[in-house]
Amino acid sequence: MTSSGTRREDVIAARRPGSPDRTRPAAHRAAPRRAAVMLARPRAAAWARAAAAAAAAAAAAARALSAPAGPPDSPAPASATTAAAAAAAVPRSEKLFLERPRLPVLRACSTALPPHRAPAQAWVESLRHHDDTRLGLADLHPDVFAVNPRLDILHAVAMWQKNFKRISYAKVKTRAEVRGGGRKPWRQKGTGRSRQGSIRSPLWRGGGIAHGPRGPTSYFYMLPMKVRVMGLKVALTVKLMQDDLHVVDCLEMPTADPQYLLELARYRRWGQSVLIVDVNEMPENIENAAASLKTITLIPALGLNVHSMLKHHTLVLTLDAVAFLEKKLLWHDTRYSPLYPFSMPYSDFP
Amino acid sequence: MAALVAAGALGRRLAGLGRAGGRRLVQSRPGAPPVPESPPEPPPETPPEPGYPGVVESTAEYAFVERLLPPTRVPDPPRHPSYPTPSGWTPPQDPPPALPYFVRRSRLHNVPVYRDVTNGNRELTVVRKIEGDIWALEGELRAFLAQRAGREPRTQVNELTGTLRVKGRFDGEVRAWLLQKGF
Numbered sequence: 467m468t469s470s471g472t473r474r475e476d477v478i479a480a481r482r483p484g485s486p487d488r489t490r491p492a493a494h495r496a497a498p499r500r501a502a503v504m505l506a507r508p509r510a511a512a513w514a515r516a517a518a519a520a521a522a523a524a525a526a527a528a529r530a531l532s533a534p535a536g537p538p539d540s541p542a543p544a545s546a547t548t549a550a551a552a553a554a555a556v557p558r559s560e561k562l563f564l565e566r567p568r569l570p571v572l573r574a575c576s577t578a579l580p581p582h583r584a585p586a587q588a589w590v591e592s593l594r595h596h597d598d599t600r601l602g603l604a605d606l607h608p609d610v611f612a613v614n615p616r617l618d619i620l621h622a623v624a625m626w627q628k629n630f631k632r633i634s635y636a637k638v639k640t641r642a643e644v645r646g647g648g649r650k651p652w653r654q655k656g657t658g659r660s661r662q663g664s665i666r667s668p669l670w671r672g673g674g675i676a677h678g679p680r681g682p683t684s685y686f687y688m689l690p691m692k693v694r695v696m697g698l699k700v701a702l703t704v705k706l707m708q709d710d711l712h713v714v715d716c717l718e719m720p721t722a723d724p725q726y727l728l729e730l731a732r733y734r735r736w737g738q739s740v741l742i743v744d745v746n747e748m749p750e751n752i753e754n755a756a757a758s759l760k761t762i763t764l765i766p767a768l769g770l771n772v773h774s775m776l777k778h779h780t781l782v783l784t785l786d787a788v789a790f791l792e793k794k795l796l797w798h799d800t801r802y803s804p805l806y807p808f809s810m811p812y813s814d815f816p
Numbered sequence: 817m818a819a820l821v822a823a824g825a826l827g828r829r830l831a832g833l834g835r836a837g838g839r840r841l842v843q844s845r846p847g848a849p850p851v852p853e854s855p856p857e858p859p860p861e862t863p864p865e866p867g868y869p870g871v872v873e874s875t876a877e878y879a880f881v882e883r884l885l886p887p888t889r890v891p892d893p894p895r896h897p898s899y900p901t902p903s904g905w906t907p908p909q910d911p912p913p914a915l916p917y918f919v920r921r922s923r924l925h926n927v928p929v930y931r932d933v934t935n936g937n938r939e940l941t942v943v944r945k946i947e948g949d950i951w952a953l954e955g956e957l958r959a960f961l962a963q964r965a966g967r968e969p970r971t972q973v974n975e976l977t978g979t980l981r982v983k984g985r986f987d988g989e990v991r992a993w994l995l996q997k998g999f
Binding site for chain 1: 882885886887888889890910911912918920923947948976977978
């Protein structure tokens with residue numbers, strides 16, 4: 467919303483020709499798209515040939531893709547036509563023999579929604595081709611992906627993660643532990659010097675330390691379980707709301723080349739570091755590709771934590787990981803206090 | 817060791833007199849430690865009789881253990897023929913009221929109004945789990961409590977946590993007011 471009295475048309479009319487248009491919030495995303503397409507185009511054909519050769523024995527056949535259905539991008543349509551032209555330049559039929567899901571991929575929440583809230587939504591993408599950015603829509607539960615942005619809880623959980631494992635091994639000797647110093651160095655009176663009782667008092671050079679670190683110190687503490695759960699929910703919410711969360715139908719890749727993953731992340735503007743989360747088993751291609759990369763990390767859903775989510779720029783979740791997280795995190799909203807630790811059997815533990 | 821061997825040999829020689837006699841002569845030395853006997857050999861394995869079912873592991877009785885394990889989730893309240901129930905509970909209105917704010921129920925399905933006491937004399941009424949336009953709720957609550965108490969009470973709004981604190985002990989009235997609104 468502009469301030470009172472300023473209209474967008476006046477701002478545009480007053481702009482000098484050639485200066486960038488800052489009236490639209492997402493304008494900066496539209497312009498570089500052309501350059502990004504140039505990035506991908508030279509390699510895509512080589513990978514497509516390699517993938518086709520490697521996957522020639524695969525069972526699935528390529529399906530002809532209709533143009534991606536869905537609402538157009540919020541910036542000007544000029545970028546969409548440019549992207550479409552670039553996509554036409556890389557023939558889709560050449561790229562894959564990987565099995566593709568029936569389009570569009572729609573995911574609904576399995577847990578009942580509260581009656582007054584609508585689900586958050588995210589596009590379902592895929593790693594099979596660099597242009598597979600809108601295969602469908604995923605509904606995300608608002609009590610996990612649209613909670614209040616409690617940055618204080620996020621900070622508390624991040625600090626807890628950093629400090630609860632810390633054991634400080636610093637230890638210095640007190641005047642009792644330093645070797646020597648049992649005898650009074652000179653008599654109490656008459657020497658003209660200050661009265662001293664031991665050569666190892668903290669006042670002396672070489673003496674003990676009065677209030678130094680004493681022994682291994684543990685900084686262990688536990689935040690309540692519900693606070694840690696809230697931290698995860700807030701982190702997921704923040705990632706989604708800042709456009710750093712991407713949902714992927716599965717982690718199938720056409721090649722095991724780490725460079726493919728890097729350039730895909732660069733083309734889709736995922737940022738400097740990517741955290742990819744799946745539930746259990748991951749395909750070989752992405753495991754081998756991510757093994758040698760430092761900025762792209764692959765973790766199981768059980769290993770998701772606030773520090774990793776904040777450390778990596780982008781979070782990529784599979785649909786299975788979204789279902790798993792929703793199930794586990796929403797259980798805490800309706801559970802009893804534990805009668806005995808949850809590590810022991812209950813009848814309906816999630 | 818030699819004495820034991822000798823005793824064994826003597827026992828065997830005297831076994832000709834009679835099996836019982838030989839054994840009694842060898843073993844009846846007073847105060848002597850008992851002769852360690854070799855462990856009895858296991859009987860030779862006989863083939864199982866035809867018709868023997870063998871050992872079967874069964875988990876059929878585990879159902880009796882499973883039915884004792886407690887649940888973890890708070891169940892949804894059952895449908896009652898009339899409300900309020902004998903304990904005074906009323907379910908939230910379905911569909912939710914058309915107001916700019918919404919007050920969720922607690923995990924045990926109660927209206928989230930609580931009493932807070934500090935220093936023994938500072939009483940507060942806390943309304944939690946507020947979503948939407950919390951300031952609208954605060955304005956309406958102020959008007960309601962002003963009408964009840966004669967003057968507007970002091971309130972504090974925390975938008976981030978969705979809580980509203982009112983100075984004074986009004987928890988029963990606020991709870992009834994929210995129930996009447998349909999939350």
